[in-house]
Amino acid sequence: MSIGDVDALLLLSFGGPEKPADVRPFLENVTRGRNVPPDRLDEVEQHYLHFGGVSPINALNREIIAAIEAELTRANCDLPVYFGNRNWHPLVEDTVEEMAAAGVRRALVFPTSAWGGYSGCRQYHEDIARARASAEENSGAAASPAPELVKLRHYYDHPLLVGAFADAITRAREELEPHLRTAARLVFTAHSVPVSADETAGLASEGGHLYSRQVREAAALCAAAAGYGDYDVVWQSRSGPPHIPWLEPDICDHLEVLAGAGADAVIVCPVGFVSDHLEVVWDLDTEAKDKAAELGLGFARAATPGPDPRFAQLAVELVREALGEIGPRRLGQEPSRGSGVNGSPCVPGCCQVRRRVSATQA
Template sequence: MSPDALLLLSFGGPERPEDVLPFLENVTRGRGVPRARLEEVAKHYLHFGGVSPINALNLAIIEAIEAEFAARGIELPVYFGNRNWHPMVEDTVARMREDGIGSALVFPTSAWGGYSGCLQYQEDIVRARAALGDDAPELRRLRQYFDHPLFIAAFADAIRAARAELPAAVRERARLVFTAHSVPDRADLVAGPPGAGRLYSRQVAEAARLCAAATGFTDYDLVWQSRSGPPQVPWLEPDIVDHLDGLGAAGVEAVVVCPVGFVSDHLEVIWDLDNEAAQRAAELGIAFARAATPGPDPRFARMVADLVEELRTDAAPARLGTVPGYGCTRNGAPCAVGCCGAPIAD
C-alpha cells in the first residue's frame, strides 16, 4: 500500500451549546444511558460555554503534522474525521474519495489497545468505508504508540515542568500520580490470545512506569478518572478524587498529576482534573500541579511522522516498553492476534 493521505481520527466534541445533548446522544447511543445522566454531563460542557476544546486541539495537531511532513518531504495531505461529531468520519472519507484519494493511513488520537482505545476506531473505519461501498478508499490504521520514545519524552518533560510549579518547600516531596480514563472492568478484560487480557490497563501502567523512570520517580500511583456508568457496574479504580482523599489522610503535602491516558487537554482533563481534582486537593491542603498533555508538544507531530515512516520504509517500531502493542491493520479488520476484541460479556 502506497498511501495518498493521512486521516486523523478522533472522538469529536460539541462546538456550541445546542450541540451538547445531540453530541452526548451520539456518544451513548445504544447503551441505555438515562436522559437525566446526559443532562448532568451536559453541565460540564455548558460550564465552558458548550464548546469542547477537542476539535481545536486536533486542528492544531494537524497543522503541526503538516509542518513536520513538509520538513521531511512527506507529500501526504492530512484529513480530519470524528466518531461522534462533525466532521464525521463518514463525511471525511467521502470527501477523500472525491479528492481522488485511493488509500490512506489512519492515525487515531488514542495510544492504547482494548475495546475503547482500539477496536472502536477500527469500527469507525469499517462504518465509514461501508457508507461508500466498493470504491471506498483503502484505510490502514497506524499502530498503538503508548510507549513510543517521543510520547514518553513529552510527558516526562511535562512532569518536570509541573513539579517546578509547586511551592519550593514541598516540591521535592511531591507524590506523582498518573491518571487515565476508567473503563468498565469487563471492557478491560478483552477476548484475545493468551496474555492479552487487560491490555489497556497494562499498557497504561507501562507508560506510567516509563514516564516515572524518565523523571527519576521511584514511587508513584496509577489511578483512574471520568467513569460514567451506573454504580453497580465495576469500573477500574481508584478514582482520582477518592485517591486524593487517601493521600490527604496519609499526610501527603503535594501532588503532580500526569494525565498519561490523554493526548490533549480536552474536556475530561480540564473538568475532572483542573476543576474537580484541583478543588479537592485545595480542600485537603495539598499543593496540586497538573502535567500538560503531549498533543501541543512538537515531538507529538514528529512521532506521527515517525509512525508513517515506519510503514513507508518497513522500519522497526520505535518502542521503549515490554507490554505488547499492536496495530497497522487494513480497512478496520481486527489485528491478526485478536488482541482488542469486544468486551467479555458479564
Template sequence: MLFLSFGGPDGPDDVMPFLENVTRGRGVPRDRLEAVAKHYQHFGGVSPINRLNLDMIDALRAGLAARGRDLPVWFGNRNWNPMAEDTLADMYRAGHRRVLVFPTSAWGGYSGCRQYHEDIDRALRSLARLEPTSTASDSGVVLRKLPQYWAEPAFLDAGADAVRRAAASLPDATTRPRLVFTAHSVPMSADRSSGPPDDSGLYSRQVLASATAVAERLGYDEFDQVWQSRSGPPQVPWLEPDICDHLEDLAAQGVTQVIVYPIGFISDHLEVIWDLDNEAAELAAELGMGYARADTVGTDPRFVDMIIDMVDRYADGGGDTDAFGCGDNGSLCRPECCAPPARPARSGRPTAP
C-alpha cells in the same frame, strides 16, 4: 492521512445531539445526559477537543512539509463533525485511495483501539453506498490504521518533560511531590477483554508500563497509577482507585504536594479539564494540598515528530503490519482482539477515550 478522533460539540446547541451520538444504543436515561451536558455548558458548550486536534493537524502539516513529504492530512471524527464518513467520501472524491489512519488514542482495548477499526469499517460501508465502485476490492481503497504508540520513546519523553514543568509550578521546592498518573477508567470486565483472548488485561498493563517508563525517566522509584472519568451504575466494578478518592487517601497519609499527569490522554479535552482542572484541583485545595496537573503531549514537537516517524515507516507500504492495533480497512490486528464490553441496559456518564 486521516486524523481520526472522538469529536466534541462546537457550541451549546451541539451538546445534546453530540451526547446522543456518543450514547446511542446504550440506554442512557435522558436525565443522565442532561447532567453530563452541564459539564459542557460550563465551558460555553464547546469541547476543546476539536480545536486541539486542529492544532495538532497544523503541526503535523508543517512537520511533514519540513521533511519534504507531500502528504495531505484530513480530519474526521467518530461522534461529531467532521464525521469520518463524510471525510472519507471527500478524500475519495479528491482521488485518494491509500490512507494512513492516525487514532488519537495510544492504547489497546475496545474504546482505545478496536472502536477505531469499527469507525474505519463504518466509513468504508458509507462510502460504498455513496460510490458504488468504491469498495476496497474494486477500487484499491486501503485505510491502514497506524499501531498503538504507548511505548514510543518520544511519547514517554514528552510526558516526562510535562511532569518536570508541572513540578516547577508547585509552591514548595523543598518537598518531593507525589507523582500520580491517571487514565480513563473502564469496567473491569472491559479491561479483562482488552487484548486478544490469550492476553487479557492489555489496556491496564499498557498504562502501567507507560507510567513506569515515564517515572524512570524522572528518577521516581515509586508512583501511583489511578483512574478517572468512570461512569456507569455503581454496582458495576471499574478500574480503581478514582483520582479524587486517591487524593483524599494521600492527604490522610500526610502528603502535601502532588503532580497529576493524565498519561491516558494526548490532549486536554473536556474530561481532562473537568475531572482534573476542576474537580480534582478543587478537592486538593480543600485538602490543603499543593497540586499541579501536567500537560498532555498535544503539540509537543517530539510527539508530532513521533507521528511523522510512524508515517514514514508506513507511508510507502512498509512498517510492521503485525504490530498491535495495526490493520487494514477495519480488520483487527489479532482474532477476537479487544471484544466489545457487555453494556447494561441503563448506564451512566458516557465514556470518551
C-alpha cells in the same frame, strides 16, 4: 521521503461539540445503545456548558494536524492530512467520502488514542469499516471507491511520547511552592473503563487487561524518565450505571487517601490523554484541583503532549514506519499492535467485548 502507494493521512478522533446546541446531540451520539441514564447525560451536559458548550478537542486536533502538516513538509513528504471524528463533525463518514471523491486510494490512519483495548483501538477499526461502507454506499463504489485505510499501531511507549510526558512532569513540579516539590506525590491518571472491558482487552491467551497493562507500563516509563521511582496509577471519568464495576481508584478518591496519609502535594500526569479536552479540563483542572484544595494539598497538573513538537514528530515517524522506511521505536514490552486494513481487527479475536461498553476514550 517516499510515500509509496499511500495517498493521505487521516487523523481519527473522538469529536466534541463546538457550540451549546451541539452538546446534547453529541452526548446522545456517544451513548446511543449504551443504556446511560438521562440524569447522567444531564450532569455531563452541564460540564460542557460550564465551558460555553464547547469542547476543546476539535480545536486541539486542528492544531495537531497543522503541526503534522508542517512536520511532513520538513520531511519532504507531500501527504495531505484529513480530519474525521467518531461522534461529531467532521464525522469520519463524511471525511472518507471526501477522500474518495478526491481520488485517495490508500491512506494511513493516526488515531488520537495511544492504547489497545476496545474503546482505544478496536472501536477505531469499527469506525474505519463503517466509514468505508458509508462512502461506497453514498458515492457509488465504481465511480469513487472508498480508500483502503490502515490504522497505525499503538504508540503509548514511543520514546517521543514518553519524553514529552517526562518533561511535562518536570515543569509541573516547578509550578509547586518550593517547599512542596521534593515530597510531592506523582500520580498518573487515565480514562477508566468497565472492568469487564479491560478483562477482554487484547487476547484471552495473553491474559487480557491489555489496556490497563499498557497504561501501567507507560506510567513506569514516564516516571523513570522524569526521575521518579515511586508513583501511583489511578483512573478518572467513569460513566455508566453505578452497579457496573470500573477500574479504580478514582483520582478524587485517591487524593483523599493521600491527604489522609499525610501527603502535602501532588503532581497529576494525565498519561492516558494526548490533549487537554473536556475530560482533562473538567475532571482534573476543575474537580480534582478543587478536591485537592479542599484537602489542603498542593496541586500541579502536567501538560498533555499534543502541543509538544515531539507529538507531530511521533506521527510522522509512525507514517515512515508503516511505509517501511524506518524500524519501530518502542520502550515497553507490552503488545503494541493496532494496525489493520479496512477496519479489520489487528489480531483475530483481539478485544472481543462481552457487552457494549460505555467508556469514552479519545
